Amino acid sequence: MSLALAMGFAPARAQAQAAAAHISIAAQPLEQSLLQLGRQTSLQIFYPQDLVAGIQAPAVSGDLAPEEALRRLLAGSGLEYARQGNTITLSRPLGNQAAQLDPVTVEGRNTMTTEGSGSYTVRATAAATGLRLSPRETPQSVSVVTRQQIEDLNLTSLGETLKTVTGLATTSSDIDRTDIHSRGFYVDTYSYDGVPIATQNDFFGTSNFDPILYDRVEVVRGATGLMTGTGNPGASVNVVRKRASSKELTGAATLGLGSWDHHRATVDLSTPVNSEGTVRARVAGMMEERDSYLDRYHSRNQAFLATVEADITPDTTVRVGFEHQAKRPTDVTWGGLPMLYSDGSAASWRRSFSIGADWTLWDTTNNTVYASVEHQFDNGWNVIANVSRLDSKYDSRLLYLMGQPDRDTGLGLNVWLNRSHQEFDQNSGSIQASGPFELFGRQHEAVFGFVGSKSTLRYGNHPALNTSPVGNIYDWDGSYPDPGWGEYSELGKQKTHQTAVYGALRFAVTDSLKLILGGRQNRWVRDSGDDTMRSNEFTPYAGLVYDFNQTYSGYVSYTDIFQPQSYRDASGKYLDPVQGKSYETGLKADYLDGRLTTSVSVFRIEQDNVAERDGSRFVEGTSEFAYRGAKGLTSEGFELQAAGEVNPGWQISAGFSRALVRNADGKRFDSYRPQNLAHLFTTWRVPGTEGKLTVGGGVQWRSGVYIDQTTSAGVKARRDQGSVLLTSVMANYRFTPSLSAQLNINNLFDKKYFDLTGDGQGFYGSPQKFMLTMKYAF
Numbered sequence: 001m002s003l004a005l006a007m008g009f010a011p012a013r014a015q016a017q018a019a020a021a022h023i024s025i026a027a028q029p030l031e032q033s034l035l036q037l038g039r040q041t042s043l044q045i046f047y048p049q050d051l052v053a054g055i056q057a058p059a060v061s062g063d064l065a066p067e068e069a070l071r072r073l074l075a076g077s078g079l080e081y082a083r084q085g086n087t088i089t090l091s092r093p094l095g096n097q098a099a100q101l102d103p104v105t106v107e108g109r110n111t112m113t114t115e116g117s118g119s120y121t122v123r124a125t126a127a128a129t130g131l132r133l134s135p136r137e138t139p140q141s142v143s144v145v146t147r148q149q150i151e152d153l154n155l156t157s158l159g160e161t162l163k164t165v166t167g168l169a170t171t172s173s174d175i176d177r178t179d180i181h182s183r184g185f186y187v188d189t190y191s192y193d194g195v196p197i198a199t200q201n202d203f204f205g206t207s208n209f210d211p212i213l214y215d216r217v218e219v220v221r222g223a224t225g226l227m228t229g230t231g232n233p234g235a236s237v238n239v240v241r242k243r244a245s246s247k248e249l250t251g252a253a254t255l256g257l258g259s260w261d262h263h264r265a266t267v268d269l270s271t272p273v274n275s276e277g278t279v280r281a282r283v284a285g286m287m288e289e290r291d292s293y294l295d296r297y298h299s300r301n302q303a304f305l306a307t308v309e310a311d312i313t314p315d316t317t318v319r320v321g322f323e324h325q326a327k328r329p330t331d332v333t334w335g336g337l338p339m340l341y342s343d344g345s346a347a348s349w350r351r352s353f354s355i356g357a358d359w360t361l362w363d364t365t366n367n368t369v370y371a372s373v374e375h376q377f378d379n380g381w382n383v384i385a386n387v388s389r390l391d392s393k394y395d396s397r398l399l400y401l402m403g404q405p406d407r408d409t410g411l412g413l414n415v416w417l418n419r420s421h422q423e424f425d426q427n428s429g430s431i432q433a434s435g436p437f438e439l440f441g442r443q444h445e446a447v448f449g450f451v452g453s454k455s456t457l458r459y460g461n462h463p464a465l466n467t468s469p470v471g472n473i474y475d476w477d478g479s480y481p482d483p484g485w486g487e488y489s490e491l492g493k494q495k496t497h498q499t500a501v502y503g504a505l506r507f508a509v510t511d512s513l514k515l516i517l518g519g520r521q522n523r524w525v526r527d528s529g530d531d532t533m534r535s536n537e538f539t540p541y542a543g544l545v546y547d548f549n550q551t552y553s554g555y556v557s558y559t560d561i562f563q564p565q566s567y568r569d570a571s572g573k574y575l576d577p578v579q580g581k582s583y584e585t586g587l588k589a590d591y592l593d594g595r596l597t598t599s600v601s602v603f604r605i606e607q608d609n610v611a612e613r614d615g616s617r618f619v620e621g622t623s624e625f626a627y628r629g630a631k632g633l634t635s636e637g638f639e640l641q642a643a644g645e646v647n648p649g650w651q652i653s654a655g656f657s658r659a660l661v662r663n664a665d666g667k668r669f670d671s672y673r674p675q676n677l678a679h680l681f682t683t684w685r686v687p688g689t690e691g692k693l694t695v696g697g698g699v700q701w702r703s704g705v706y707i708d709q710t711t712s713a714g715v716k717a718r719r720d721q722g723s724v725l726l727t728s729v730m731a732n733y734r735f736t737p738s739l740s741a742q743l744n745i746n747n748l749f750d751k752k753y754f755d756l757t758g759d760g761q762g763f764y765g766s767p768q769k770f771m772l773t774m775k776y777a778f
Contacts, residue, residue: 020063025073031116032248033057033073041066044737046691047090048649051079053117082690089690092648114146114216115242120651121597121644122146126194127218127238129504129516129541130227130447131434134597136588139516139543139557141167141221141601141639149653150211152683152696152730154256154744154771156264156288158217158239159207162187163700164681165219166641166655168235169673171755172763174333175294176362178207181673182221183605184635184661185234185580189224192239193370195386195428196228198455198496204392204424205364209325210303212266212286215240221639222603223582225539225561226520229451229500233561233580233605234635241323242284244309246270247277251778258771262290278311293767294354296478299329315376323368331356331478334398334418336761339754340709341407344717351752351764357399357480364394381435392424399480401470404711410472412712417464419485426455445506447518452499460490495527504541516543516557524564535577537562556585567611567627568619575629579608596644596652603639607632610664631664649685672756676703683730697729709760719760724753726765742773 025036030052034045043066060072070081070088082089112124112132122144124132135142143165145155155161159178163170169181179202180187190197190206211217218240223233249271256264266286273279285304291297307321333356337349370388377383400416432449462485470480504518518541526533543557562577569575586601610632617626641655656678661669681698685691706720727748734740747768754762 020065021069023060023062023064023069025057025060025069027059028057030055030057030073030077033060035248035250037066037069037073038737041069043067043070043088045070045088045090046734046737048118048685048691051090051092051118051648052077053119055079087690112240113243113245114144114148117146118148118651119595119644120146120149120653121595122216123594125218127191127227127236128220128224129506129518129543130194130432130449130502131445131504131506131516133506134590134594135599136553136590136594136597137514137545139545139555140559140584141586141599141603141641143167143219143221143641143643143655145217145219147215148651149681150214150217152651152732153681153698153728154730154742154773155211157207158209158211158237161211161217162207162219162237164653164679165217166679167221167639167657167659167677168219169677169702171673171757172765173336173755173757173761174763175292175297176205176208176327176329176332177202180207180235180237182219182235183233183603183637183659184633184669184673185232185605185607187232187235187237189228189231189236190239191228191236192368192388193241193372193386194227194238194432195370195388195430196451196453197390197428198424198426198453203364203396203422204366204394205325205327206366208301208327208364209239209366210286210301211239212268213241213284213303213305213323213325215242222557222584222605223559223561223580225522225559225580226502226504226518226541228561229498229520229522229539230524230563230577231561232563233559233582233607241307241321242268242282242305243319244270244280244282244307246280246282247272249778252775254773254775256288256771256773258290259769260291260293262288262771264288264290264771264773273308279308280310281308282306293352293769294331294333294356295352296331296354296356296358297329297333298331299327301327315378317374318372319374320371321369323366323370325364325366327364328361329363330361331358332360332362332396332398333763334360334362334396335400335759336754336757336763338401338404338413339719339756339760339762340404340711340717342404342412342711342713342715343407344711344713344715345407346719347405347407349764351767353476354478355399355401355476356478357482358478359482360397360399362394362396362398364392366390366392377435379435381433383431383433385429385431387429388427390424390426390428393422395421397485401473404713405473410474411470413470413473415467415470415480417467417483418461419464420459420461421488422457422459424455424457426453428453439507442508444508446503448501448503450499450501453497455496457492457494457496458490459492460488462486462488493529497523497525497527499523502539512547514545514547516541516545518542522562526564533564533566533574535562535564537577551591552587552589554585554587558583565611568624569628570614570617570620570626572619572621575611575627576609578610578632581606581608592645594644596642596646598640598642600640601638603635603637605633605635607634633661633663633669635659635661649687649691650682652680652682654680654682670758672705672707672758674702674705677701681728692734694732695730697727699728700726705756707756707758707760719756719762721754721756721762724751724765726751726753738777740775740777742775744771744773745769 218238224236251269268284304324374384430451434447465484502520520539524535588599609629611627612630614626637659639657683696732742750768
C-alpha cells in the first residue's frame with residue numbers, strides 16, 4: 001500500500017457539490033471522521049495516512065454543504081485542502097512549521113500501533129525494557145518494520161521482513177528456511193505480543209510466517225535477557241499482531257498475481273459487535289498457491305487471524321484471539337548444492353536446478369490461542385496479563401546430498417534420507433505492571449512483571465528402508481526413488497519449564513539525564529526423561545541516556561543474556577550456561593517531531609563459558625567426551641540507521657552495519673556470513689497526482705563471503721561469493737479512494753548470486769520476480 005492513502009469514499013451524487021447534506025459525525029480521530037464524511041457526502045478525499053495520524057477532530061452535525069463540513073473537521077488541525085470537482089486532496093502547508101510540528105496526539109492504549117500511520121517509524125516501543133519509550137529514549141539499537149513498510153515492499157514472510165532490518169544477516173540453506181543472524185549470533189529469541197516463545201531452529205517454519213496478520217515487527221539488537229530470558233546475545237524479534245480496534249465496519253481485500261504462477265488473496269475485516277463499539281471483532285487471512293524458480297517446487301500456504309476485543313469498562317479491555325499459519329510445499333530442497341568439485345574447482349549451477357525429489361515435502365502447522373486483559377488506572381499505571389497456547393508440528397520427507405561431484409562425470413555424491421515428525425507445544429502466561437512514580441520531587445517510571453511457560457518437544461523419525469545411488473548429478477531430474485519407510489520411532493521428549501520475575505526503573509536524574517536499571521531472575525528446568533538440567537540465573541540491565549537538546553541524545557548500555565547447554569564436565573555435572581554480555585554506546589536523533597529517527601551505535605559482545613572438549617577426558621563412568629567452559633566469540637562493530645518521513649510524502653528506511661566476529665583464537669568466525677550490510681528503501685508521493693501515485697525503490701547490499709573446505713578427494717580449496725547488490729522498485733496507483741493497484745519488482749537487474757552455508761553448499765537466490773496486487777478498501 002502506498003503512502004498516498006485515500007479513505008472515506010462514497011459514490012458521487014449528481015450535482016451534489018454545493019447541496020447541503022445531513023451530517024452527523026462524533027468527535028473522534030480525524031481519520032475516522034474523514035471516512036464518515038466521505039460516506040455521508042459526495043466527496044472523494046485523498047491524503048497520506050501519516051498526515052492525519054494523531055489528530056483529533058471535533059464533532060460536526062447539521063444540514064451542511066460537504067465542503068463546510070470538511071472545513072469544520074479540519075479546524076485547528078493545521079491542514080489545508082484543494083478541491084477539484086468532488087475530489088479533495090489534503091496537505092500540510094510547506095511554510096507552516098506550527099502545522100508541521102504541533103499535531104494533537106491521541107493518548108491511549110494503542111498509541112504504539114503502526115497500522116494507519118503511513119509511517120516507517122514508531123512513536124514508542126516496549127520491546128527492549130517493557131517501558132513504552134521512543135526509539136530515542138531506548139538505550140539499545142531498535143528497528144521496527146511498520147505495517148506501511150510491509151505493504152509497500154509486499155513482504156509475504158517473516159524471513160523477507162527481517163531482511164529489511166539494519167544489522168540482520170539472512171541466509172537460506174534451502175527454499176523453506178531463512179536463518180537470521182545479528183552481530184554474528186543466530187537469532188533464536190522470538191516473542192509474540194511481548195510473550196517469549198522458545199525457538200531453537202526454523203524446522204517449524206517460523207521464517208515463513210505470513211505478516212498479513214501483524215501490525216509490526218520489532219527487533220532489538222544486542223543481548224535482550226531482561227525481556228526474553230534465555231537466548232543468544234545478537235538480537236530478539238517481537239511480532240505484534242493486529243488488533244480489533246475499529247468502532248465501525250472497515251476492511252480490505254487483495255488479489256495478487258506474480259512470477260512462477262504465484263496467486264495470492266488476502267482479506268482483512270474489522271467491525272463493531274454492538275452499537276456502542278465497546279465490543280469489536282476482526283478477521284484477517286491469506287491463501288496462496290505458487291510454484292518457484294526452482295524446478296518442480298509447488299506450495300499451498302494459508303494464514304488466519306480472528307480476534308475479539310471488549311471494553312468491559314472505560315479503562316479495562318479484554319482480548320481473545322486465534323492465529324493459524326500453515327505451509328504445504330512439495331518437491332522441496334533440504335540443503336543446497338555443492339559449490340566445489342572434488343578437484344577443488346568452483347562449481348556453478350542453473351538457478352532453477354533443484355535437488356528436491358518428487359516425493360519430498362515439508363509440512364508445517366502452527367496454531368496459537370491467546371488472551372489478554374489490560375487495565376489503565378487513573379494514576380497512570382497500566383496492568384496487562386497475557387496467556388497463550390501454541391501448538392506446532394511438522395512432517396517432512398527429505399533428501400540431502402553430501403560431498404563433491406567429479407567435474408567430468410558428475411559422480412561422487414552421497415545421499416542422506418530423512419522422514420521425521422516433530423511436535424512442540426507451549427503454555428505461557430505473564431503479568432506486567434508499569435507506570436510513573438515520584439521520588440525526590442521528580443517523576444520516574446517503573447515496570448515489573450512475572451512470566452512463566454511450560455513447553456514440550458517430541459521428535460522422532462521413520463528409518464529409510466532402501467538407499468539408491470545418486471548417480472550422475474548432471475542427470476538429476478527429481479525422479480530419485482522413494483526409499484520406503486519403516487515404523488515411526490520416537491527419539492526423544494523434552495519438557496522445559498521457565499519462570500522469571502523482572503523489573504526496571506527509569507530514573508529522571510535531571511531533566512536531561514535518564515538512568516535505567518533493571519534485572520531478571522530466571523529459573524529454567526529441562527527434563528529429558530533420563531536426566532534433568534537446571535539453571536538459575538540473574539540477568540542485569542543498565543542504560544544511561546542524556547539529551548543534549550530537543551533533537552539529539554547520547555546513550556550507553558550494558559545488557560546480558562544466558563543460554564543453557566547440555567554438555568557435561570568430567571564429573572558428570574552439566575556446564576553452567578553460556579553467558580552473553582553486550583556493551584553499546586551511540587547517538588540518536590529525532591527530527592520533524594519524531595517523524596524521522598536516526599541513530600549511530602558502536603557495540604561489543606562477549607560470549608563466555610562456551611563448551612570445548614576437555615582434552616581426551618571422558619565423563620566419569622561413560623564413553624561420553626567431557627567438556628569445559630571456555631571463552632567464546634567476540635563481536636565488535638557499528639551500525640547506522642534512519643527511518644521515517646524526510647519530507648511530506650517521502651518515507652525512508654536505511655541502514656549500514658559492520659560486525660567483526662572473532663573466535664577465541666582471534667580468527668574470523670563463520671566467514672560465509674557477510675561482515676558488512678547496507679539497505680535503503682524509499683517511497684515518494686508524486687506531486688501533481690492528487691496523492692494518487694506513489695513510487696518507490698531500494699537496494700540491499702552485502703559484502704563478500706567465503707568458505708575453506710577439504711573436498712572428498714582431499715583437496716583444500718576456497719569457494720567465495722563476491723559482494724551482492726540487489727535492487728527493487730514499486731509503484732502504487734489509487735484509481736479511487738477505495739481501489740488501488742501496486743506493482744513490485746525484486747532483483748530488478750536479475751543478479752545471479754548464492755548464499756553459502758557452513759558445510760560448503762550454496763543456495764541460489766531468486767531471479768527477477770514481479771507481483772501485481774489489486775486492493776479494494778472500504
